[in-house]
Amino acid sequence: MLTMTHLQKVYRTHLIETYALRDFSIRVEEGEFVAVTGPSGSGKTTFLNICGLLEEFTAGQYQLDGVDVRGLGDSARSRLRNEKIGFIFQSFNLIPDLNLFDNVDVPLRYRRIAAGERKRRIEEALARVGLASRMKHYPSELSGGQQQRVAIARALAGSPRLLLADEPTGNLDSLMARGVMELLEEINRQGTTIVMVTHDPELAARAHRNVHVIDGQVTDFDSEPMLVRSVRDGDASRAMA
Amino acid sequence: MEIRPILSALLRSKVSMILIGLQVALTLAIVSNALFIVSERLERMQRPSGMNEADTFLFNSTGFGQGYDVKSVQQGDLQLLRGLPGVVDATSIISVPMSESGWSTGVSLQPRQATSTANTALYMVDAHGLSSYGLKLVEGRDFRPEEIGFRSMNDRNVPTTVIITRALAARLFPQGGALGKQVYYDNEGPPTTIIGIVDHLQTPWLDADFIDNSSLMPAYLPYGNVTRYLVRAEPGRRDEVMQGVEQAMIQANPSRIIGRVRTMEQVRADGYAGDRAMAIILGAVIVALLAITALGIVGMASFWVAQRTRQIGTRRALGATRWDILRYFHTENFIITTLGLVVGGVLAYALSLWLMREYQAPRLPWHYVPVGFACLWLLGQLAVLGPALRASRVPPALATRSV
Ligand SMILES: Nc1ncnc2c1ncn2[C@@H]1O[C@H](COP(=O)(O)OP(=O)(O)OP(=O)(O)O)[C@@H](O)[C@H]1O
Ligand SMILES: [Mg+2]
Secondary structure, eight states: OEEEEEEEEEEEOSSOEEEEEEEEEEEEOTTOEEEEEOOTTSSHHHHHHHHTTSSOOSEEEEEETTEEOTTOOHHHHHHHHHHHEEEEOTTOOOOTTSOHHHHHHHHHHHTTOOHHHHHHHHHHHHHHTTOGGGTTOOGGGSOHHHHHHHHHHHHHHTOOSEEEEESTTTTSOHHHHHHHHHHHHHHHHTTOEEEEEOSOHHHHHTSSEEEEEETTEEOOGGGSOOOHHHHHHHHHHHHHO | OOHHHHHHHHGGGHHHHHHHHHHHHHHHHHHHHHHHHHHHHHHHHTOOOSSOOSSEEEEEEEEOSTTOOHHHHHHHHHHHHHHSTTEEEEEEESOOTTSSOOEEEEEBSSTTOSSOSEEEEEEEEOTTHHHHHTOOEEEEOOOOGGGOEEOOTTOOOOOSEEEEEHHHHHHHOTTSOOTTOEEBSSSSSOOEEEEEEESOOOOSOTTOTTTTOEEEEEEEOOBTTEEEEEEEEOTTOHHHHHHHHHHHHHHHOOSEEEOOOEEHHHHHHHHTHHHHHHHHHHHHHHHHHHHHHHHHHHHHHHHHHHHTHHHHHHHHHTTOOHHHHHHHHHHHHHHHHHHHHHHHHHHHHHHHHHHHHHHOOOOOOTTHHHHHHHHHHHHHHHHHHHHHHHHHTSOTTHHHHOO
């Protein structure tokens, strides 16, 4: 799904240079559920932002779904983002002035999808996160967990290949966090690749693979993808047992 | 990006939308009416007086002392003026167009008519009058020197010949054939024969409803010891002639004072001073209102951009291009402006009706409102461009970086 090799990201301000990522290499296979952990300031968000084409990198290589994204213009990056990637943010980032229906509609409109098709997708996505009955509500009328579900619906409506989540449960209590995690797992089971940054070791343990980042580098021996199919099979056998 | 979600988001912050919308509405209402008044004034100021204004000037001569014979001085002056280098012609006058003072009277077709057929201004000239004013004779003939008589202020005898403007001729004889007809300038007196028709000459009064009705009569009419002269110079030599004229007059007869020598251009400027002031004031009001509205839009849009920075970052993260963000703010402005303009269009016509009732103003021509629509749309789009560009530069990473 994505391959980064010797990636480097330097933030330059007028006085200091911060190496947010240095010699960062990682492969994520299609269908994986990767949890990214690491101390604060280690570069997790930076990695995720570069994954999602929100930021550019200073050196190295990055291939997203077979496309070398280096040197792509802003519009091309926006389009790739819109078509291939779904984002889930720690603080939900719903648009407060739009009701749930219109919130989920936002990325679909940028893809210029016809109205009927958009409506179908929105209703389906909201139904999938269990909020079909609240389409006309505004974000402020929902609990945090519900807001994050809307954000997930918004990410799902565009049927992305890759779902990026930066501490999606960071602002939720453990019960709501578990609900969101279960939803993400279900989405992953249906084939969407997920890369999730989290501070919660319990949640990280539930992913297929953990990537540990320290000081802008992947430190874990576990950074090569394992066979996804076998994990799925494992899940299935556990369910049967 | 479509209108519906932007509109529903806008409806959640009604107050600011209503404030800007109302500002746009009031601006349209006031600007369209003010623009109409300005254009009316400018049009009014463009009216031709009918005489040569570029090369002419006028002045008074006031004699004093015993034995000052106004008649002989006048004849001598005219002779002298006509002989000055650069002078085309000169005549004695009582008034000029746009000066707001002069004589007027009624003209009748029959003696002892209860109400006169038309009103007219009276210009007293000699046989050099047409040439000095620079009038175009379209029918008949000019005055002959022997027709010119000396008259005093309370002389009731009306000259027996007159030259009138085409407008007055049409008013008196709508069927045509005014030349040679007899009309009555004095209800009791003998008739006057129309011997010539000139193309155009305004009355001295800019607001007169008979502004194009003028009559030229063959007479010298000093006002006590005051005589007034109109001099027409060769093209381009007016100022040069003007400079020497006072000196020449005093040299010819020192027992008099020469009043301020004024060009017809100055007379026009003074005559239309009120209109010009009105046009300038309203023009300033228009510019100020447009500037305030534009600044209001810039301020509001800047505030909204700042307030929604995080939202903009999120939209970028979800796939909006810079162009999509730019278009969002332009569309939003278009919606607010359009709502304001619809209200403003109604207000504009209401204001026009009120002006018609209170000030007898003419009706606002319908096309001023659509033109105002276009201007304010453009103004709004220009005003929002800066903030919208700022919005489009919000980095998408803001979605994950801001708290
Ligand atoms: N825009 C920026 N300008 C300068 N330095 C930055 C910028 N963004 C991030 N950094 C720096 O890059 C490093 C990595 O930051 P990053 O946000 O990726 O950390 P993180 O692992 O996500 O931390 P946290 O767990 O606290 O979210 C930090 O040292 C941070 O200060
Ligand atoms: Mg972070």
